[in-house]
Amino acid sequence: KLRFDPREHQHLRYNPLRDSWVLVSAHRMKRPWKGQVEKPPEENIPRHDPNNPLCPLSTRANGEVNPEYDSTFLFDNDFPALQPDAPDPGSNYHPLFQAKAARGICKVMCFHPWSDITLPLMQPGEIRKVIDKWAELIEELGSTYPWVQIFENRGAMMGCSNPHPHCQIWASSFLPNEPALAERCQREYLRKHGEAMLLRYARMEAQAQERVVVENEHWLVVVPYWATWPFQTLLLPRRHVLRFPDLTSQERDSLASIMKRLLTKYDNLFEVSFPYSMGWHGAPTGTHLEEDMNHWQLHAHYYPPLLRSATVRKFMVGYEMLAQEQRDLTPEQAAERLRELSEEHYRSRGA
Amino acid sequence: KLRFDPREHQHLRYNPLRDSWVLVSAHRMKRPWKGQVEKPPEENIPRHDPNNPLCPLSTRANGEVNPEYDSTFLFDNDFPALQPDAPDPGSNYHPLFQAKAARGICKVMCFHPWSDITLPLMQPGEIRKVIDKWAELIEELGSTYPWVQIFENRGAMMGCSNPHPHCQIWASSFLPNEPALAERCQREYLRKHGEAMLLRYARMEAQAQERVVVENEHWLVVVPYWATWPFQTLLLPRRHVLRFPDLTSQERDSLASIMKRLLTKYDNLFEVSFPYSMGWHGAPTGTHLEEDMNHWQLHAHYYPPLLRSATVRKFMVGYEMLAQEQRDLTPEQAAERLRELSEEHYRSRGA
Ligand SMILES: O=P(O)(O)O[C@H]1O[C@H](CO)[C@@H](O)[C@H](O)[C@H]1O
Numbered sequence: 224k225l226r227f228d229p230r231e232h233q234h235l236r237y238n239p240l241r242d243s244w245v246l247v248s249a250h251r252m253k254r255p256w257k258g259q260v261e262k263p264p265e266e267n268i269p270r271h272d273p274n275n276p277l278c279p280l281s282t283r284a285n286g287e288v289n290p291e292y293d294s295t296f297l298f299d300n301d302f303p304a305l306q307p308d309a310p311d312p313g314s315n316y317h318p319l320f321q322a323k324a325a326r327g328i329c330k331v332m333c334f335h336p337w338s339d340i341t342l343p344l345m346q347p348g349e350i351r352k353v354i355d356k357w358a359e360l361i362e363e364l365g366s367t368y369p370w371v372q373i374f375e376n377r378g379a380m381m382g383c384s385n386p387h388p389h390c391q392i393w394a395s396s397f398l399p400n401e402p403a404l405a406e407r408c409q410r411e412y413l414r415k416h417g418e419a420m421l422l423r424y425a426r427m428e429a430q431a432q433e434r435v436v437v438e439n440e441h442w443l444v445v446v447p448y449w450a451t452w453p454f455q456t457l458l459l460p461r462r463h464v465l466r467f468p469d470l471t472s473q474e475r476d477s478l479a480s481i482m483k484r485l486l487t488k489y490d491n492l493f494e495v496s497f498p499y500s501m502g503w504h505g506a507p508t509g510t511h512l513e514e515d516m517n518h519w520q521l522h523a524h525y526y527p528p529l530l531r532s533a534t535v536r537k538f539m540v541g542y543e544m545l546a547q548e549q550r551d552l553t554p555e556q557a558a559e560r561l562r563e564l565s566e567e568h569y570r571s572r573g574a
Numbered sequence: 575k576l577r578f579d580p581r582e583h584q585h586l587r588y589n590p591l592r593d594s595w596v597l598v599s600a601h602r603m604k605r606p607w608k609g610q611v612e613k614p615p616e617e618n619i620p621r622h623d624p625n626n627p628l629c630p631l632s633t634r635a636n637g638e639v640n641p642e643y644d645s646t647f648l649f650d651n652d653f654p655a656l657q658p659d660a661p662d663p664g665s666n667y668h669p670l671f672q673a674k675a676a677r678g679i680c681k682v683m684c685f686h687p688w689s690d691i692t693l694p695l696m697q698p699g700e701i702r703k704v705i706d707k708w709a710e711l712i713e714e715l716g717s718t719y720p721w722v723q724i725f726e727n728r729g730a731m732m733g734c735s736n737p738h739p740h741c742q743i744w745a746s747s748f749l750p751n752e753p754a755l756a757e758r759c760q761r762e763y764l765r766k767h768g769e770a771m772l773l774r775y776a777r778m779e780a781q782a783q784e785r786v787v788v789e790n791e792h793w794l795v796v797v798p799y800w801a802t803w804p805f806q807t808l809l810l811p812r813r814h815v816l817r818f819p820d821l822t823s824q825e826r827d828s829l830a831s832i833m834k835r836l837l838t839k840y841d842n843l844f845e846v847s848f849p850y851s852m853g854w855h856g857a858p859t860g861t862h863l864e865e866d867m868n869h870w871q872l873h874a875h876y877y878p879p880l881l882r883s884a885t886v887r888k889f890m891v892g893y894e895m896l897a898q899e900q901r902d903l904t905p906e907q908a909a910e911r912l913r914e915l916s917e918e919h920y921r922s923r924g925a
């Protein structure tokens with residue numbers, strides 16, 4: 224009888240954070256690719272473009288002029304998907320036609336005054352300033368809103384419409400689907416197993432090492448056992464931390480360092496500014512600040528689409544949208560490739 | 575106090591088939607788009623390309639030569655994500671590291687011998703042949719496999735690597751995530767409300783008309799109340815039909831006709847071969863053939879990514895991946911636009 228080899232034999236893996244399965248068919252990497260080829264990201268972005276609304280001293284859509292900022296810069300999204308004062312859609316007339324009020328606030332945060340820099344090329348001290356702002360924002364918006372989603376869409380492939388390094392912060396009056404699922408799964412795990420799921424998980428991964436990409440005293444980055452995107456990673460603190468603002472000053476410095484290391488490896492993988500969407504998940508806020516949320520563990524997800532090269536991505540389409548997500552290499556293979564890459568950025572070599 | 579207007583005020587809508595919510599922020603359509611612009615699909619595809627492995631008489635990756643087929647043509651996927659004989663990964667050592675065996679079969683079906691034709695440009699009689707093959711395949715593979723996913727990725731934007739008109743059929747030894755969710759939601763609805771969810775839904779939509787795109791005696795196409803993709807549609811029979819092979823000959827002719835009408839409107843929207851992923855969901859098969867599955871209603875989902883033009887798509891990225899799906903126009907607006915389009919294909923006009 225054939226011995227099971229995860230690199231050769233398709234199988235399912237369980238994602239305990241989303242209570243769902245992913246199909247791992249690593250032998251698919253052998254198939255030739257004749258489909259769409261992406262434009263590689265532009266590498267010659269001007270440091271300062273007076274017509275770019277995210278640059279210092281530029282005028283934005285609403286007529287406001289940006290200050291001559293020299294670090295991070297925060298402003299309200301000029302085209303917010305969530306506004307603080309939308310009226311209530313009123314009561315639902317049928318279970319198949321249910322609407323609910325949605326209120327919130329959308330902010331944009333520039334990481335740096337330069338357009339031609341990205342997080343992995345920034346100094347740890349500059350990244351630390353981004354981290355401190357993230358903590359402030361969760362603290363401030365989380366005092367009333369139950370969910371504050373910090374996320375970065377990096378690269379045109381990820382729908383990012385501006386090359387200037389920035390992230391977004393959308394706070395909402397409701398707990399969105401994904402955190403609601405993570406809430407349910409983590410709560411259930413603690414109830415069943417007596418320990419926070421991701422605390423246990425980080426310990427086991429640190430022990431096994433097989434899926435670890437980078438680690439330091441306070442943080443661990445792994446390609447999770449249930450990763451769906453080819454080079455997806457999960458960034459976890461080693462200590463039990465419920466929410467971003469709970470991070471100590473030491474942990475924040477250490478986070479700046481590990482983010483720089485991870486993102487440098489990502490860029491080095493295909494020698495391109497690696498596109499991804501990333502975001503932070505911590506315990507819900509607002510009225511949940513008063514509740515027992517010990518089943519939660521703070522974490523960040525990185526979802527990068529590239530699969531084979533700077534121009535060939537994974538498509539989550541027909542089978543994935545209608546049936547189940549499917550991946551073309553094992554998480555262990557992805558972790559190994561990332562682990563072996565240099566921590567010196569390809570653009571700073573020989574510079 | 576402001577009166578609620580769904581086109582101006584963001585709100586949440588409930589998807590009863592997936593037990594989740596979508597954020598509708600229709601005022602976002604006002605934002606200018608400066609992000610990635612897609613290559614419009616190639617319009618000058620040769621009718622016959624001897625190097626295209628899907629064409630009649632071509633040699634495929636495994637060395638086989640295609641017959642000189644003149645209608646549909648079915649073969650085994652040369653790079654299958656699911657194979658019938660993969661060994662079992664064995665027992666799981668921990669709830670956080672769960673694997674399961676996955677077995678199955680992946681087939682490809684060409685719709686037509688020509689590479690430069692698509693479903694909306696085919697004759698109803700030719701589409702009917704595709705429909706009959708779909709029924710045969712569900713019947714045949716469904717006799718042992720619990721799930722047979724028929725899906726079409728159309729267009730390079732949807733990861734389709736070959737312009738020749740074709741779909742795929744992946745049968746699996748397991749019920750994948752999406753149908754498992756639809757199974758749970760429909761079962762629960764029947765239990766609570768005493769009627770199959772989508773049967774009730776189709777009746778209410780046919781009555782309201784507001785979200786109807788096209789309809790005929792046997793079928794109804796709506797932009798569902800909970801649509802996430804900009805011009806997403808749901809294709810439903812009016813009669814209670816559990817599975818694809820249960821369709822009568824009349825219903826199949828009628829399906830060919832409504833598919834042609836819908837897909838013609840899709841192509842006419844931006845005068846481009848409209849990219850999408852689509853697929854059929856019917857009651858699970860295999861051992862489920864013996865069970866009471868009356869909570870199920872056969873349906874097809876169409877998930878097209880274009881938002882503003884032939885080259886500007888909706889990105890489901892940061893917020894959508896980490897928090898919740900968000901759309902930029904109301905389902906009613908989308909239905910109205912599709913409804914108003916001609917049913918004569920832009921490429922056949924003046925021809
Ligand atoms: O099998 P194909 O058409 O080459 O591949 C396409 O469809 C598959 C099923 O949705 C996806 O997994 C692939 O990412 C996509 O490129």
Ligand SMILES: O=P(O)(O)O[C@H]1O[C@H](CO)[C@@H](O)[C@H](O)[C@H]1O
Nearest residue numbers: 382383384888889891892893894
């Ligand atoms: O707000 P942006 O960056 O213009 O828009 C981008 O991110 C949003 C949040 O993930 C998405 O809804 C948009 O589709 C995407 O283009």
